[in-house]
Amino acid sequence: MEEKAYWIWLSKIDGFGSRRIKKLLDYFGDAEGIWHADKELFDNVSGIGPSLSQKIIESRKNFDFKSELKRLNKFGIKVVTLQDKCYPKLLKEIYDPPPILYYKGNITKINKPCIAVVGSRKCTQYGKKIATKLSQRLAEKGLNIVSGLAYGIDTAAHQGALKSGVTYAILGSGVDVIYPKENEGLAQKIMKQGAVISSFPLTTKPIGKNFPLRNRIISGLCLGTIVVEATKKSGSLITANLALNQGREVFAIPGDITKKQSVGTNQLIQVGAKLVQKLDDVLDELHLSNVNNEDIKSDLEYKADKKVIESLSQQQQKVYRLLTVESQQFEHLLDAVELNSAQLNSLLLELEVKGLIRQLAGKKFKLRDDVKL
Structure with a gap:
């Protein structure tokens, strides 16, 4: 979550809309790279003149990483950025998509x-x-x-x-x-x-x-x-x-x-x-007449034996309910739960041992698609 704080800082700089932020990201790679860049480097970015460069430098002095992250945790708010795999695909296709979404x-x-x-x-x-x-x-x-x-x-x-x-x-x-x-x-x-x-x-x-x-x-x-x-x-x-x-x-x-x-x-x-x-x-x-068919409905959830489900802990059930018959990246799941990587890994392993889910190549996970409704 700490790396997201750089994005929060970037989005809060006065006078920086998504277009300017996009130009900075294209040049420096990510928000953390912009944070650590020397002032002289900003002159190489189109549309970023001396006054805006100075704003970037000044904003670093007033930004408190700890308080920002504390505020997010207090309200249970999460952040997804343009560089995250779970950023909405259709939104990414528009001209000038927002670099950061709070949710x-x-x-x-x-x-x-x-x-x-x-x-x-x-x-x-x-x-x-x-x-x-x-x-x-x-x-x-x-x-x-x-x-x-x-x-x-x-x-x-x-x-x-x-x-x-x-x-x-x-x-x-x-x-x-x-x-x-x-x-x-x-x-x-x-x-x-x-x-x-x-x-x-x-x-x-x-x-x-x-x-x-x-x-x-x-x-x-x-x-x-x-x-x-x-x-x-x-x-x-x-x-x-x-x-x-x-x-x-x-x-x-x-x-x-x-x-x-x-x-x-x-x-x-x-x-x-x-x-x-x-x-x-x-x-x-919209060519969605068959939207509920199994081959395109991405949230079709197969239920296992009720006794197995009822035996799950509260945290195991939360993770189980996130999974579908379509594979999902570990990072995507992590973004949806209030757990760290080690905790989520452990819960996923427990669900796999119980025969409820499968792990695929590329650290992707999905529900078993051979259990009956």
Whole structure:
């Protein structure tokens, strides 16, 4: 975890967006390399002049590694960086992906097919009903539901997904600053089945300029974005435009032409967004009609004899539940548990001895696929 502190330091330097950080990473290799670099070397990096070089040097004096790591541990928050194997694959493909993500919960399933469900904060009962049911049905089909934890459609989308699957909430604040506060209970539920995620450092307040950056992550994580309701100047339209720019699909639910919440979605349909009237309109467009088939459903969990499972310790059960019939890297599993390498190694060995899992080449692990459901 200590090496992640260098990334946290880098992300907190005032005036350094992800593009500049990417340039520094390309030149120095990693965040620790940037920390140890001499000031003169920064002049060789395009877009990093003397004033920014000085900012880097000054920021080293004020950064406290111990307090940063202590704060992460206090809130149970983890960090994944652009150089980690468990960094979301689709998000890495967008232009200018965030170098660091903070999260609380579990992201082991984040590379399954994801779809965003977004919309108006001041939604109608019709919009709320559609967002809830649609998200529940999509989650039943094995898709992750991604939204922004806002009032209205976002809240309905998360609630629907929680009934049958996994959902991820992307914040425009630090992970330790849940916004709106009224959704703190919902956030806790999301953390049990998915995760609350942010690209912003801890203690970051939910100010206006953060939300377009938040929306870029929502669309970037997903194969497509479904806009349920949106006014003419809705932030959901920003998410839709970002999705188009990222080469992703955009869907819209048609609405009552007398309602202001339908203006944005109906306009999206006019300019080419896919009109959604039934679940298959989404699944067929994304070629996910068979998403629950065993050959592509990445979280199909085979259960062994109940007595064996019940005999597992609490820690063994936690690790067992992380594993699927698809192999996962040791580092990926380590990132999902509050254990050190030695502890996780020991638990994995115990599960292997019990005949529940297999270790493959390259330190990968998977559930035994020959035990019966």
